[in-house]
Amino acid sequence: MDTGNHYDTIVIGGGPAGLTAGIYLSRARVKTLILNEGAAGGQMVLTHEIANYPGVETISGYQLSAIMKKQALSFGCKIRSNISIAATELYGDIKKITLSDGSYYTSDTVVIASGGRPRMLGIPGEDELRGKGISYCATCDGDFFTGKEIIVVGGGNSALEEAVSLTKYARKVTVVHQFDHFQAFEYAVREAEDNPAINFLMETVVASFDGQEKLESVLLKNLRTDELTRLRTDGAFIFIGYVPNTEFLRGVIEMNSSGEIIVDDHMATSIKGVFAAGDSIVKRYRQVTTAVGDGTIAALAATAYINEMKMQRKETAVI
Amino acid sequence: MLYTNLKHLETAEDFKKAVSENENVMIICGRMGPMCIPVYEIAEELENEYSHVSFYDMDFDNPASSVLRSLPETYGFMGLPFTFYFKNGKVVKATSSIQSMDQVKTILNSEFPVAVKA
Numbered sequence A: 001m002d003t004g005n006h007y008d009t010i011v012i013g014g015g016p017a018g019l020t021a022g023i024y025l026s027r028a029r030v031k032t033l034i035l036n037e038g039a040a041g042g043q044m045v046l047t048h049e050i051a052n053y054p055g056v057e058t059i060s061g062y063q064l065s066a067i068m069k070k071q072a073l074s075f076g077c078k079i080r081s082n083i084s085i086a087a088t089e090l091y092g093d094i095k096k097i098t099l100s101d102g103s104y105y106t107s108d109t110v111v112i113a114s115g116g117r118p119r120m121l122g123i124p125g126e127d128e129l130r131g132k133g134i135s136y137c138a139t140c141d142g143d144f145f146t147g148k149e150i151i152v153v154g155g156g157n158s159a160l161e162e163a164v165s166l167t168k169y170a171r172k173v174t175v176v177h178q179f180d181h182f183q184a185f186e187y188a189v190r191e192a193e194d195n196p197a198i199n200f201l202m203e204t205v206v207a208s209f210d211g212q213e214k215l216e217s218v219l220l221k222n223l224r225t226d227e228l229t230r231l232r233t234d235g236a237f238i239f240i241g242y243v244p245n246t247e248f249l250r251g252v253i254e255m256n257s258s259g260e261i262i263v264d265d266h267m268a269t270s271i272k273g274v275f276a277a278g279d280s281i282v283k284r285y286r287q288v289t290t291a292v293g294d295g296t297i298a299a300l301a302a303t304a305y306i307n308e309m310k311m312q313r314k315e316t317a318v319i
Numbered sequence B: 001m002l003y004t005n006l007k008h009l010e011t012a013e014d015f016k017k018a019v020s021e022n023e024n025v026m027i028i029c030g031r032m033g034p035m036c037i038p039v040y041e042i043a044e045e046l047e048n049e050y051s052h053v054s055f056y057d058m059d060f061d062n063p064a065s066s067v068l069r070s071l072p073e074t075y076g077f078m079g080l081p082f083t084f085y086f087k088n089g090k091v092v093k094a095t096s097s098i099q100s101m102d103q104v105k106t107i108l109n110s111e112f113p114v115a116v117k118a
């Protein structure tokens, strides 16, 4: 049998949860492969500065990602980034993961650490005008809107905090929010409300983004009156929360209605030999520290599972 | 300063040389930001597979990058990085903001097809 493609564990996702699992597994001499769709580091790469990772006063998300990746590689973990998974076969003692290029890998256990991504509105014009007025990152693209009028879509902490930070550049920021109240901390709400450059359109949603070569206006719908109005705008920043990257496992593994994977205390999922960790599981607090904690537990539980399997195989061989 | 493993363009002369001496060129102009880093990583990964394409980056905050920022193709661009594809010195495609591996490959395959040897 060709064992070149066989690993003890395959980790799906290379954010902090996946990289931590990779570090623990490889260090325990468990042959491990991380298959990662994006850049190693996951959402950490999206963070300019991380100031709440204990032991490190402050670090850019990119640097922290690079260190975690180096640590995993140093223990012999293999990492393939920028791949795309086409199919998974998770039932049975041998798991199989097939990539979109047709290559495949098998393993005894799988750790799912596929994290989350910014939620999109999914309305006309959003795809076409991304990078041409529509943005999901204020620190990246804020300065393109110096002296301009923009909207911020959302009503949580990120939306309000980013709206305030965008007033450094934009002349006027209009927060468009679907409910009549914010789902944010009191201090974030107050800071936004006290800012003279920010105004609010409550109980309102964006129906479409419009413009020829760049965003020029948005169509707004008032949810109480159903009235449609057009607002001229130079930019739109969208902060409407995150969705777990678990679509590829829908119908395969047990999840809640939001698509978050259900796990027990040992990060074990509904499928034998399959564990999950990080932002993709059911939990309240999504942070680098919690992802790292989950990744540790999943790795230790997967190692124990592999050892048990080996013992069982030995016993069967003796009988 | 970009911390990537790509070849860096530092001056307008570097840029001119790159696009005049190579038939197929991809240049990513950005910062070390969250939307840019994934695109550099993708280019780094494709360098071997696409040996007929020359990959470069250029720091968006380097004043010399105006050679790229002032190109007409960037009209309406408001998301970093700005990514350019040059064939024989001419822009054949440009994108704004983050791109996926599949999006980059689709452009490379359509704009820079490999000549099939008879």
Ligand SMILES: Cc1cc2nc3c(=O)[nH]c(=O)nc-3n(C[C@H](O)[C@H](O)[C@H](O)COP(=O)(O)OP(=O)(O)OC[C@H]3O[C@@H](n4cnc5c(N)ncnc54)[C@H](O)[C@@H]3O)c2cc1C
Pocket: A012, A013, A014, A015, A016, A017, A018, A035, A036, A037, A038, A039, A040, A041, A042, A043, A044, A046, A047, A049, A050, A051, A052, A084, A085, A113, A114, A115, A116, A117, A245, A248, A277, A278, A279, A280, A286, A287, A288, A289, A291
């Ligand atoms: C803007 C921003 C700022 C933040 N700031 C902080 C902060 O200051 N401090 C803090 O502690 N936390 C912060 N967070 C939260 C923190 O980044 C996340 O909680 C953490 O990254 C989650 O880690 P993860 O490994 O579970 O998932 P992710 O970081 O999301 O990584 C998942 C990885 O899996 C990959 N993937 C997805 N689907 C698949 C698939 N089908 N196949 C293969 N790979 C796949 C993704 O490409 C990604 O690389 C911030 C998040 C954001 C977005």
